[in-house]
Structures are given as structure tokens and as C-alpha cells.
Amino acid sequence: KAGVTQTPRYLIKTRGQQVTLSCSPISGHRSVSWYQQTPGQGLQFLFEYFSETQRNKGNFPGRFSGRQFSNSRSEMNVSTLELGDSALYLCASSIDHTGELFFGEGSRLTVL
Amino acid sequence: GENVEQHPSTLSVQEGDSAVIKCTYSDSASNYFPWYKQELGKGPQLIIDIRSNVGEKKDQRIAVTLNKTAKHFSLHITETQPEDSAVYFCAAFTSGTYKYIFGTGTRLKVLA
Numbered sequence: 001k002a003g004v005t006q007t008p009r010y011l012i013k014t015r016g017q018q019v020t021l022s023c024s025p026i027s028g029h030r031s032v033s034w035y036q037q038t039p040g041q042g043l044q045f046l047f048e049y050f051s052e053t054q055r056n057k058g059n060f061p062g063r064f065s066g067r068q069f070s071n072s073r074s075e076m077n078v079s080t081l082e083l084g085d086s087a088l089y090l091c092a093s094s095i096d097h098t099g100e101l102f103f104g105e106g107s108r109l110t111v112l
Numbered sequence: 113g114e115n116v117e118q119h120p121s122t123l124s125v126q127e128g129d130s131a132v133i134k135c136t137y138s139d140s141a142s143n144y145f146p147w148y149k150q151e152l153g154k155g156p157q158l159i160i161d162i163r164s165n166v167g168e169k170k171d172q173r174i175a176v177t178l179n180k181t182a183k184h185f186s187l188h189i190t191e192t193q194p195e196d197s198a199v200y201f202c203a204a205f206t207s208g209t210y211k212y213i214f215g216t217g218t219r220l221k222v223l224a
Contacts, residue, residue, distance in 0.1 A: 004155070031210075033212070035214075041216070042201065042214055042215065042216040042217050043156075043201060043214040043217075044214075045211070045212060045213070045214075048210055048211075050210070055210050056209060056210050056211055059113075090155055090156070092155075098144075098207075099144040099146070099161075099205040099207060099212075100146065100158060100161065101146070101148075101158065101212070102158070103148075103155035103156045103157070104155050105153070105154055105155045106155050
């Protein structure tokens with residue numbers, strides 16, 4: 001059974017640009033959530049989608065957005081990039097609301 | 113807002129010794145408490161979890177205890193091995209809000 005797949009794994013952008021990250025959940029998983037991981041802050045919750053609906057959102061500015069498609073694949077977008085957006089962005093999927101998360105290996109974003 | 117405090121932030125033990133990591137959560141409605149292990153360059157992986165109707169759970173060298181009254185839960189690793197070296201995260205999940213709150217992580221080093 002394939003795990004959670006995130007693309008791209010690494011990317012470098014400059015301030016002011018935008019970026020789109022993609023996540024393919026484990027087959028059959030309908031919930032996808034996104035986290036930002038930085039050395040000092042740990043894992044910060046961005047948002048969670050279930051059946052194409054955003055169920056929950058963390059405390060991030062509106063520059064961070066996401067969506068989920070009918071096949072459960074998800075994308076997140078960050079517009080007008082800032083240096084502080086440099087981080088590892090992790091996607092996790094789960095079957096439903098039972099709680100167990102399965103993480104991808106992340107997309108490492110560097111903003112110059 | 114809700115938060116999860118995790119201690120210590122770093123922990124060094126000799127191979128064969130035990131390691132204990134402690135977390136405290138604030139949301140009394142939290143009902144699922146997983147522990148994740150993150151190795152360098154990888155996404156977090158679930159190693160053990162406990163639900164609010166259970167006080168203790170064990171899986172070989174790893175155990176988790178939960179004190180709902182005090183809102184504490186702990187990870188215990190016995191007979192530590194060098195491959196246990198990683199960053200460990202605790203989390204508290206509330207099924208009513210589909211929300212995960214993660215601790216800030218503990219870097220465990222097992223010295224051979």
C-alpha cells in the first residue's frame with residue numbers, strides 16, 4: 001500500500017513569489033491535513049480537509065490556502081512568499097475522524 | 113488557546129537505559145493521544161497511541177501512560193538502542209473539532 005506522497009520534495013523560491021505544494025493521500029483516506037514544521041516551533045497546524053471541505057484551519061495568514069479534490073488529493077498554496085515561510089511542509093492523511101495520522105516526507109521550501 | 117507542553121526538549125541517555133518524555137495538554141475534550149517519531153529527513157511516524165478510556169498501553173519496549181485528571185501523558189522507552197535516536201512528538205487530538213495539537217518535540221540521543 002503506497003504511503004502519502006508529497007511533491008515537490010525540495011524547492012527554492014524568492015520573496016514575493018508563490019508556491020503550490022501537492023499531496024496524494026493513502027488510497028481510501030478522505031482526510032488530509034497540512035502542517036508547517038520549523039526548528040523552533042515544531043508542527044503547526046495549517047488546515048484540514050475532508051471530502052473536499054475544509055473542516056478546520058490554524059492560525060496562519062490568508063496567504064496560506066488549500067483545497068482538496070474529489071479524488072482526495074490536496075494542494076496548498078502560499079502567495080507573496082516571505083523569508084519566514086521557509087519550512088518543511090508536511091501533509092498527513094487519515095481515514096476519517098478517528099485520529100490516526102499518516103505523514104508524508106514533506107516538501108522543504110526555502111525562500112531567499 | 114489549546115496547547116500541548118512537552119518536556120524535555122533534549123534528552124541524552126546511555127544505551128540500555130530508559131527514557132521518559134512527558135506532555136501536558138490543556139483541552140479537557142481531547143480524547144486521543146499519539147506519539148510520533150521523526151528521523152532525519154523523514155516525516156513523523158506513529159509509534160504508539162492511547163485513547164482516553166485507557167490508562168496505559170505497552171508495545172514491546174515502548175509504553176504510554178495517560179492521566180486524564182491531571183491532563184498528563186508520558187512516553188516510556190526501555191532498553192534504549194542507538195536506533196531510538198530521533199525527535200519524538202506528542203499530540204492531543206479532539207474528535208469533536210478534528211483538531212490535533214502537537215508538542216514542540218524532544219530530541220532523544222542514545223549514546224552507545
